Amino acid sequence: MSKDRAAQIADKALFIVHGDSEVLKSRAVKAIVEQRLPEADREFGLVELHVREVDLEKITGSFASGSLFATQQVVMLRDLDDMAKTQQQSLVPALESIGPGITVIMTSSPAPRGRATDPNLSVPLVKLVKASGLVIDCNTPAYLDWKDELTPWVRVEVERHNKRFGDGALQLLIDTVGASCDRLANELEKLAIYVDKSPEITQDDVRVAASPAQDQDIFGLTDAIGSRDAAAALAALPALLPAHAKSGEGIRVLAMISRHLRLLWQTRHLLKHDVGLLSAKNCPEQIREQLPQQQNIFDAIRGKKPIARKFAQQAKTFTDGQLARAIVEVFNADMALKGQSEQKMDDRMLLETLVITLCRL
Numbered sequence: 001m002s003k004d005r006a007a008q009i010a011d012k013a014l015f016i017v018h019g020d021s022e023v024l025k026s027r028a029v030k031a032i033v034e035q036r037l038p039e040a041d042r043e044f045g046l047v048e049l050h051v052r053e054v055d056l057e058k059i060t061g062s063f064a065s066g067s068l069f070a071t072q073q074v075v076m077l078r079d080l081d082d083m084a085k086t087q088q089q090s091l092v093p094a095l096e097s098i099g100p101g102i103t104v105i106m107t108s109s110p111a112p113r114g115r116a117t118d119p120n121l122s123v124p125l126v127k128l129v130k131a132s133g134l135v136i137d138c139n140t141p142a143y144l145d146w147k148d149e150l151t152p153w154v155r156v157e158v159e160r161h162n163k164r165f166g167d168g169a170l171q172l173l174i175d176t177v178g179a180s181c182d183r184l185a186n187e188l189e190k191l192a193i194y195v196d197k198s199p200e201i202t203q204d205d206v207r208v209a210a211s212p213a214q215d216q217d218i219f220g221l222t223d224a225i226g227s228r229d230a231a232a233a234l235a236a237l238p239a240l241l242p243a244h245a246k247s248g249e250g251i252r253v254l255a256m257i258s259r260h261l262r263l264l265w266q267t268r269h270l271l272k273h274d275v276g277l278l279s280a281k282n283c284p285e286q287i288r289e290q291l292p293q294q295q296n297i298f299d300a301i302r303g304k305k306p307i308a309r310k311f312a313q314q315a316k317t318f319t320d321g322q323l324a325r326a327i328v329e330v331f332n333a334d335m336a337l338k339g340q341s342e343q344k345m346d347d348r349m350l351l352e353t354l355v356i357t358l359c360r361l
Contacts, residue, residue, distance in 0.1 A: 012103075013132070014095060014104050014133030014134070015032055015105045015129070015133055015135075016119050016126065016129045016133070016136065017029055017032075017106070017108070018119035018120070018121075018135070018138060019109075019138030020109070020110045020140055020180075021181035021182050024138035024140075025107055029107065032074070036074050045072055045074060046076065047073065047075045047076065048078065049078065051078065051082045052082050056083075056091075059091065059094075060094040063094050063104060064094075064098075071101060074105065075102065075103070079108070079109065080121060081108040088121055088125050089122045089124050092124050092125055096128065106121070106129075118135075119135060140179055151174075155170070161188060161189065161192035163188075163191075163192055163195065163199060164199060169201050169202055173210055176206060176210045176211075191209050191210065194208070194209040218256050221236040221240060221253070221355075222256055224359075225261075225355060225359060226260060226314030226317065228318075228358075228359045230360065233358075234352060234356070237351060237355065242348070248337065248347070249347055250337050250350060250351050251334070253351060254330065254333055254337060254351065257354070257358075258330045261323060261327055261358075262327070263297050263300050264318060265320075266292075266296070267297055268315045268318070269290070273287055275287060277297065277301050277308040278301065279303060280298040318361070322361040326358050330354070333350060333351070
């Protein structure tokens with residue numbers, strides 16, 4: 001455990017560990033447990049509860065009951081966001097009165113929409129932990145800020161394996177794997193085994209051993225369609241949908257194409273009304289009310305200028321009429337994929353045909 005982490009948790013009894021990275025959450029929890037409980041005491045001093053499997057009474061009871069065989073006790077509440085927020089709020093009085101020697105760790109996934117600054121938990125509960133404990137953010141650093149945020153993390157991670165990156169290898173790894181701490185940690189472990197005794201991971205090593213993220217492939221496909229680049233879109237499709245894929249497997253790819261076209265339509269609507277894409281706060285209420293709650297362009301952009309610029313550029317490659325026809329084509333493809341059309345093609349051929357149609361409208 002680092003000295004900084006030990007100093008952070010030394011005098012705290014309440015913790016919320018939240019974010020999209022299971023690797024980072026697992027390490028944060030491990031650091032707290034190691035600081036609180038010697039290994040010999042963990043059999044009796046560590047209580048782990050999965051919120052889906054226990055009721056509120058059992059949870060609050062665990063705060064009050066110590067162990068006869070360990071001087072300290074750590075109570076782990078996993079996936080607390082699976083509990084209704086009204087019930088989470090009911091935990092506050094019990095947490096306010098926990099006795100000495102008891103530490104409570106609560107884990108949570110991120111909020112459904114985008115990357116949340118605060119945990120996706122009851123506001124009174126979060127306020128209590130912020131005031132008397134510690135909230136630990138385990139979100140993956142933003143990909144668009146990778147030079148400032150993600151790159152230092154990856155450099156530290158590769159040092160855990162006593163390795164270093166050769167010229168250009170770090171950027172190539174992020175571009176290949178995507179901006180996920182969990183995927184990056186797993187791929188670095190694999191690369192460390194692959195290079196064996198060599199102290200350096202090179203670009204060639206990354207090209208051979210690192211596995212591309214499917215998310216990168218799907219966004220490559222949708223961006224190619226948005227740019228009306230049929231060749232690039234067709235080149236991206238095989239990684240997402242192999243030839244002779246099983247019937248129905250194309251539906252998930254089609255859903256992302258549909259989402260992208262709807263976001264482009266919203267972008268055109270906003271630009272026609274001279275509304276900026278970076279913040280919903282600056283959007284007139286009557287226009288904001290016309291946008292859908294799900295698959296909303298402001299949620300997709302998240303205030304990031306490069307993403308806003310990309311959508312603005314792609315939206316200009318379509319007219320309103322072309323986007324309307326594109327969405328009709330997607331609907332027809334959806335019916336065909338679900339067997340509700342006279343069109344008889346396998347999923348791959350159907351999507352290849354759709355991609356060409358969308359790029360040639």
